[in-house]
Amino acid sequence: MSDRGTLNRIIALRHNRAVWPLLALALILIVDGFISPNFFDIRIVEGRLFGNLIDILYRAVPAALIALGMAVVIGTKGIDLSVGSIIAICGAVIAWRIQAGDPHLLILFYALVAGAVCGVWNGFLVAGLGIQPIIATLVLMVAGRGIGLLINLFYGGTNPSFESELLQGLSTGNIWLIPTRLFVALGLFLALWALIRRTALGLFIEAVGGNAAASNLAGVNSRLVTFFAYVICGVMAAAAGVIMTADTHTSDPVSVAMYSELDAILAVVIGGASLAGGRVFLGMTVIGALVIQALTTSILISGLPPEYNLVIKALVVMAVLFLQSDNARSAISRLIPGGSR
Amino acid sequence: MTTSMTASPRVEMLGVSKSFPGVRALDSVDLTLHPGEVHALLGENGAGKSTLIKILTGALECDRGDIRLEGRPVSFRTTGEAQASGISTVYQEVNLIPAMSVTKNLTLERTGGRLGFVSWRRAREQAREKLQRLKLDINIEQSVGSYSVAIQQLVAIARALDDDTKVLVLDEPTASLDAQETETLFGIIRDLKARGIAVVFITHFLDQVYEISDRISVLRNGSLVATKPTSELPPQDLVAMMIGRELGDVEAAFTKSERKAPGAEKVVARNLGKKRMLEPFDLVLRAGEVVGLAGLLGSGRTETAKLIFGAIRHDSGSLSVRGTEIRGNSPRRALDAGIAFCPEDRKTEGLVGELSIRENIVLTMQAKGGWLRRIPHRDQERLADEMIKALAIATPDAEKPVGQLSGGNQQKVVLARALASKPEVLLLDEPTRGIDVGAHAEIIVLIRALCDEGLALLVASSELDEIVAASDRVAVLRDRQKIGELSGEAINHENIIRMIAGGGADHE
Structure with missing residues (x-):
């Protein structure tokens, strides 16, 4: 009796949008457990937690931060291809200001401001001039790495490197055994969540993404809302940029965060949002980023040559998206007895 | 034969x-x-x-x-x-x-x-x-x-x-x-x-x-x-x-003799117009009065309503609401001044299909209140439930995506959103387009009830029956121009059709 109830509840869960990405994540980890028996071990080394699970969280932070900003933009039916370039600009700004001798805490602020300025530019093109998002952000995607190189050229030289205890702390530091950047990521996540869900901004973003014309007639300033989404995305990319730059102690505009916009879009989509806009799922976007990172990590520990990485990643992503497609799901429902709705 | x-x-x-x-x-x-x-x-x-x-x-x-x-x-x-x-x-x-x-x-x-x-x-x-x-x-x-x-x-x-x-x-x-x-x-x-x-x-x-x-x-x-x-x-x-x-039955429910005299002037449009869209027109909307907008397809009905609401910017004339002139009109300003608008096309201009009934209903209120003052979730639920009950929206709960409702219920949600903003003037463009007869009658009864509560209403409709049944005064449009008004006993099919078709004595 209760077994049947549980079973029904599990079957009903199938319709919950959170299930498939979580299931995918669990599946990847389980496979990892088989490949490498001590995959789940967590040890304390030099006052710090070590282990594959920690490693996945640690490495997923920048991608998750980018993806969170992307989720907001995608919610407005937009897209931001320039996040990788924004990171390149941030790196250049950081290297430049450190060499200029500014206080390092102030430099973090500069980096975020640089991201915000980039977001303002994107928002101006999309919301102000009405250019299609994919084209509008392509401008900065192409120009951004060039701007980073120019900053280096004038103020630092080729790929300038730097020393900074503060940034080092963000990269490899830890607080109470836990990597510092996880606290940073959690803080940013909560701040963004509060901004979207504790104010009416989330409702406006989803309304504009769902139907901009109707939102306008309902009194929502849809251009301002769209503009704001790109600024948020720019700031989040900049935050990721700070961490990525801290990891390398270098400004390398040509190759830093290459293809990160694609991973970010992927994370948002795995999280269950549609590129057609109208929905923002912050928590699920983080899960999406974790799925991608877990996959990358497992290919590394599986001993497969890294050349397999991209293809296997594509296959798993396809599988997740397949499970999320309504058409595929209703086909599966027909195969599961009692699962029809 | x-x-x-x-x-x-x-x-x-x-x-x-x-x-x-x-x-x-x-x-x-x-x-x-x-x-x-x-x-x-x-x-x-x-x-x-x-x-x-x-x-x-x-x-x-x-x-x-x-x-x-x-x-x-x-x-x-x-x-x-x-x-x-x-x-x-x-x-x-x-x-x-x-x-x-x-x-x-x-x-x-x-x-x-x-x-x-x-x-x-x-x-x-x-x-x-x-x-x-x-x-x-x-x-x-x-x-x-x-x-x-x-x-x-x-x-x-x-x-x-x-x-x-x-x-x-x-x-x-x-x-x-x-x-x-x-x-x-x-x-x-x-x-x-x-x-x-x-x-x-x-x-x-x-x-x-x-x-x-x-x-x-x-x-x-x-x-x-x-x-x-x-x-x-x-x-x-x-x-x-x-x-x-x-x-x-609807027509029987409100015979014209029962109607009260209209109240204060709420909206005064003088020479309001936009080039290549609508010739300048004068129009007054009063509290407790339904003004019908009659005319053929493309005669400028929708444009008239949108000009008053600011969804289309006028380039001539002036618009005042409750005695104050509105400059640089926009939907947001119109809403702040107490005007609400229900557009003709619910799918493209009315509702956000993926959002729930509750979210659609609170959208305008929230837009007026600003993004920082979020309406508490409990208040949103209460408002949505009230509206669902008041307008008899057929739905299991307020969290259902609006896109899954039938046409008549969607129209009611659009109306609920407009009413939730507590307007003094309500502009309805084709309020009964594409909905079944039962809901049709309900909505017309609702229009009259709102009018009795002192709202000033403008109803644009392609259906003459609706205009004749609901209006105290009718503005007739032809070829993007307001050609006249009818009121009281003069409101009937023949007179409206004659005005739309003839325009003068030369076209008996």
């Missing part, structure tokens, strides 16, 4: 049924078409006319029922198959490519050339031949867009016709034609009729039904009410068949 009635029928549709998720669009409908008859297909919006036509022309497949063409059972899977069998359709929105020449438009689908090449000499011959059938003498090299809508309509008909056309379906062909152009079209229809083609004529204009049709079929809520020869069906009976008793 023609002799052809005795001949064997061209098309028989028997027991045709069609369901869409949650809606029974057609319930066992019979339709018989004879050679050489003009068969009027009538019904309110949502009665099932277009579904029936789509099944006849192969755009949709029916769930149950038989279709026979000249006695042979047929089932068309595509419009191409239907067309090949001699059933052609001209849709309401002219499906021509404006930038292409008449020749190219006419031969678009059937370019019979060798090796896939188009022989333009042959195409031109075919085009001339097609136009000759309608005795239409125009330059076939000119682009279609350079001709008037009426000519475009005729070109569309010419394209639909060929030598073996047996049935021609005309979906609202006269909606955008003036009286003279309509006459030309009717001349052509009579010609087609004489050639034995069965013409299905869908329209909202009852006088045209009596002028041209031989038989009338009336649909209501997906069922066939009756098929009768035109000569045996007086207009009153026809209207009763179309709108049923429900609207009669």
Whole structure:
């Protein structure tokens, strides 16, 4: 009796949008457990937690931060291809200001401001001039790495490197055994969540993404809302940029965060949002980023040559998206007895 | 009544049924078409006319029922198959490519050339031949867009016709034609009729039904009410068949004598207009008064409402709300001044389909309050529940995505959002478009109730019945210009139609 109830509840869960990405994540980890028996071990080394699970969280932070900003933009039916370039600009700004001798805490602020300025530019093109998002952000995607190189050229030289205890702390530091950047990521996540869900901004973003014309007639300033989404995305990319730059102690505009916009879009989509806009799922976007990172990590520990990485990643992503497609799901429902709705 | 009635029928549709998720669009409908008859297909919006036509022309497949063409059972899977069998359709929105020449438009689908090449000499011959059938003498090299809508309509008909056309379906062909152009079209229809083609004529204009049709079929809520020869069906009976008793009840619910005198002036528009969209007009909306906006399609009804709401910026004249002039009008300013607007097209301009009923209802309130002052979730729920109850929105709960509701309930959500912003002036554009008769009556009753509470209302509608039933005053529009107002006893079908059609004594 209760077994049947549980079973029904599990079957009903199938319709919950959170299930498939979580299931995918669990599946990847389980496979990892088989490949490498001590995959789940967590040890304390030099006052710090070590282990594959920690490693996945640690490495997923920048991608998750980018993806969170992307989720907001995608919610407005937009897209931001320039996040990788924004990171390149941030790196250049950081290297430049450190060499200029500014206080390092102030430099973090500069980096975020640089991201915000980039977001303002994107928002101006999309919301102000009405250019299609994919084209509008392509401008900065192409120009951004060039701007980073120019900053280096004038103020630092080729790929300038730097020393900074503060940034080092963000990269490899830890607080109470836990990597510092996880606290940073959690803080940013909560701040963004509060901004979207504790104010009416989330409702406006989803309304504009769902139907901009109707939102306008309902009194929502849809251009301002769209503009704001790109600024948020720019700031989040900049935050990721700070961490990525801290990891390398270098400004390398040509190759830093290459293809990160694609991973970010992927994370948002795995999280269950549609590129057609109208929905923002912050928590699920983080899960999406974790799925991608877990996959990358497992290919590394599986001993497969890294050349397999991209293809296997594509296959798993396809599988997740397949499970999320309504058409595929209703086909599966027909195969599961009692699962029809 | 023609002799052809005795001949064997061209098309028989028997027991045709069609369901869409949650809606029974057609319930066992019979339709018989004879050679050489003009068969009027009538019904309110949502009665099932277009579904029936789509099944006849192969755009949709029916769930149950038989279709026979000249006695042979047929089932068309595509419009191409239907067309090949001699059933052609001209849709309401002219499906021509404006930038292409008449020749190219006419031969678009059937370019019979060798090796896939188009022989333009042959195409031109075919085009001339097609136009000759309608005795239409125009330059076939000119682009279609350079001709008037009426000519475009005729070109569309010419394209639909060929030598073996047996049935021609005309979906609202006269909606955008003036009286003279309509006459030309009717001349052509009579010609087609004489050639034995069965013409299905869908329209909202009852006088045209009596002028041209031989038989009338009336649909209501997906069922066939009756098929009768035109000569045996007086207009009153026809209207009763179309709108049923429900609207009669509505009309009885508020006889005009009960209406109170209007209150203070809420909105005063002076010389308000926009170039190439609407000639400057004067209009006053008062508390406790319903002003109807009557006019044909494209006469400027929607534009009038949108100019007042600021969805379209005016470039002449002034607009004051409660005595203060509004400058740089926008929807947001209009809402702040206490004006609310329910747009005509719910899907594209009204609702955010993926958001829930609750979110759609609070959207305007929240926009007025600003993004920082989020309305607490509990208050949102309370408001949504109140509105669902007050407007009798049929839904299990307030969290259902609005896109999954039926048309009438969606319209109520649009209305709920407007009302939640506590407006003093409410602009309704086609408040009953595309909703079933029951909800139709409910919404008209609601309009009157709101008016009694002291709201100033503007109702733009293409349905005269609605205008006549609901309005205290009627502003009549023609060709993007306000041509006059009617009030009190003067509000009736004849007067409004005379104003729309005639404009003066020269057009008795």
